[in-house]
Amino acid sequence: MTPGPGRRLIPAYLVTGGRSAPTGPALDRLAVLIRTESSLPPDTGSEQRRLCELLEPGALTVVECAAHLELPVSATVFLATDLVAAGHLHARPPIPSAGEIARSLVERLLVGLRSLH
Amino acid sequence: MLGWIVALVAVAVATSSAVRTYQARREAYGASARAELNERQAKAAEARTLALTEEIRQLARRRIPAAATALSHRTAPVPGLREAAGIDGEAARLLGEAVQAARTAVLEERGRVDAAARSAMRGTSAKIQSLLNQSQHLLHELQHEYDDPRILQLDFRNELALRRTQATAVLCDAWPGLARQNSSLVEVVLGAQSRVPGYERIKVANHLRQERLALVARAAEPLAIALAELLANATAYSHPDTEVPVTVQQTAGRGALILVDDAGIGMDDDALERARTLLSGPSEVLLTELGDPPRTGFAVVGRLIARYGFSCHIESSPYGGMRTILRIPAHLLTVMDDDRALSVLAPKPVHARGTGAPEPSGPQDPAATTGPVGHLPAEPVAPTSAEPAEPAGRAPAAEAEAPPAELPTRRRRARRTDSPEPSTTRPQTVEEPTLRTPEQAGAAWAALQEGTLSGRKAPGPPAQAPPAASPSDDLGDDET
Incomplete structure (x- = not known):
């Protein structure tokens, strides 16, 4: 899906199925997807099947799946939310990177420790 | 004696006078007859002139306008001579020629005007098309950003x-506006699907024996345009709740067929006849014949058929609406190079199950062994459907055997997350996972690690690498 000089044949919006927003809770691009044990119904689309295959060996983030599927993240989110809703995937929100420690808290801790003496 | 002579003379005179009067009377009669004839001829000529005038009036007021109308409305009646006996053959022939000449003049002028309109439209749509292509590239970049x-x-x-513009351009005798490489047939079908409002109702079923069957470069885009028009018709003329099944299959003669069905309102005989005329690939389609608002679909397909050598047939569909069949001859087909991967969106061939006859699976096997890439995608499908069915179907007793059989780490973890659902039957096993799942433990430790890390390099912004790396890290930890 390289944007070459010609017109690309299959656009990414095809996976949205005509919806304007994913049905279900919004997924972050760093949300981690984990395959569950449920078996896919036979009428599963090839792109959903492919996503599940990707996750067979282990978990991946949405953005990594998007790269493997050569789809934009926004389109991959549609696929993932559908599979999560159907119970074929687990989605885990991204681990928030720990923020800086509040200075006042440390100071109060220090005061408390000193007062122990 | 004299008396005899006198009598004889008198008889002679009488006879001659009788003869003379007879002759005079005959002459008079002839003269009157001639006069009568002249008079009659004059009357006839007058009647002829009158008839001719009437015919000319008929020609000017009725026949020529009607003939001109009939050029665009085939069913409109064209009146003939008022009374064929009223004028002689030569005049009638000349009047007919006048009608014919008027027709020809109108036709020529119409062709000229239409060509001018087409060329104007062609120029405009080419410009719009290139602009839309540019915005498509920009949108594509934005999507990934x-x-x-x-x-x-x-x-x-x-x-x-873009589809509208391209269709208009094609109708105006422009080329499709871009060149493609050899393109997978299924991808071309999906490409056509994506160009149609209501594309989500279109269900593509891939019944190809060769998965990598492709269209030759020059036919790829034209076929996409033609199919998009057929699909647009199918979705536009059927209820929004119904599906539009599309079947892609190979024919016995190395060609391919694309069937488009709809459960729509169907077509009446006139519309069907018009469609068939257009789909037969006429050499010229006039813009003025498309109606208002213009119905371009079949006309566009017809133009492409005339130029690229595929064909299209339309009939009533078993689904209730119409079925259009696009037939692609063998010389427009090829097989894709193995180094080009198919799109993830392309549906996999459905052989073996359902309607697939046993015959297609026979030829398919050698194809799969010769082309390794053709075999690969089919393989994972079978395990995924078979594998998870096993743990789901079996009793809990099987769980004990399963882990040693396969490399276990992911499965074990996944099973624990899975087990809370059937928990009601086995309360004691549920206790363990509810305490803390490996993910939670991993997440907690990873968060702690990251916290200390980011705490140490104090002013540094929260880098993007740690969160991205952390999931795989914590998975790695889980396995031990």
Whole structure:
């Protein structure tokens, strides 16, 4: 899906199925997807099947799946939310990177420790 | 004696006078007859002139306008001579010629005007097309940069506009506007699907024996345009709740067929006849014949058929609406190079199950062994459907045997997360996972690690690498 000089044949919006927003809770691009044990119904689309295959060996983030599927993240989110809703995937929100420690808290801790003496 | 002579003379005189009067009377009679004849001839000539005038009036007021109308409305009646006996053959022939000459003049002028309109439209649509192509590239880049789903919608609107413009251009004898490489047939079908409002109702079933069957470069885009028009008809003329099944299959003669069915309102005989005429690939389609608003679909397909050598047939569908069959001859087909991967969106061939006859699976096997790439995608499908069915179907007793059989780490973890659902039957096993799942433990430790890390390099912004790396890290930890 390289944007070459010609017109690309299959656009990414095809996976949205005509919806304007994913049905279900919004997924972050760093949300981690984990395959569950449920078996896919036979009428599963090839792109959903492919996503599940990707996750067979282990978990991946949405953005990594998007790269493997050569789809934009926004389109991959549609696929993932559908599979999560159907119970074929687990989605885990991204681990928030720990923020800086509040200075006042440390100071109060220090005061408390000193007062122990 | 004298008396005899006198009598004889008198008889002679009487006879001669009788003869003379007879002759005079005959002459008078002839003269009157001639006069009568002249008079009659004059009357006839007058009547002829009158008839001719009437015919000319008929020609000017009725026949020529009607003949001109009939050029665009085939069913409109064209009146003939008022009374064929009233004028002689020569005049009638000349009057007929006048009608014919008027027809020819109108036709020529119409062709000229139409050609001018087409060329104007062609220029405009080529310009719009190139602009839309540029915005498509921009949208494509934006999609990969930002996660807003509205960009996808925008891309779709752009694609719809592009289809309209391209169809208009094709109708105006332009070339499709871009060249493609050899393109997978299924991908071309999906490409056509993506250009149609209501594309989500179109269900593509891939019944190809060769998965990598492709269209030769020059036919790829034309076929996409033609199929998009057929699909647009199918979706536009059927209820929004119904599906539009599309079947892609190979024929016995190395060609391919694309069937488009709809459960729509169907077509009446006139419309069907018009469609068939257009689909037969006429050498010229006039813009003025498309109606108002213009119905371009079949005309566009017809233009492409005339130029690229595929064919299209339309009939009543078993689904209730219409079925259009696009037939692609063998010389427009090829097989894709193995180094080009198919799109993830392309549906996999459905052989073996359902309607697939046992015959297609026979030829398919050698194809799969010769082409390794053709075999690969089929393989994972079978395990995924078979594998998870096993743990789901079996009793809990099987769980004990399963882990040693396969490399276990992911499965074990996954089973624990899975087990809370059937928990009601086995309360004691549920206790363990509810305490803390490996993910939670991993997440907690990873968060702690990251916290200390980011705490140490104090002013540094929260780098993007740690969160991205952390999931795989914590998975790695889980396995021990």
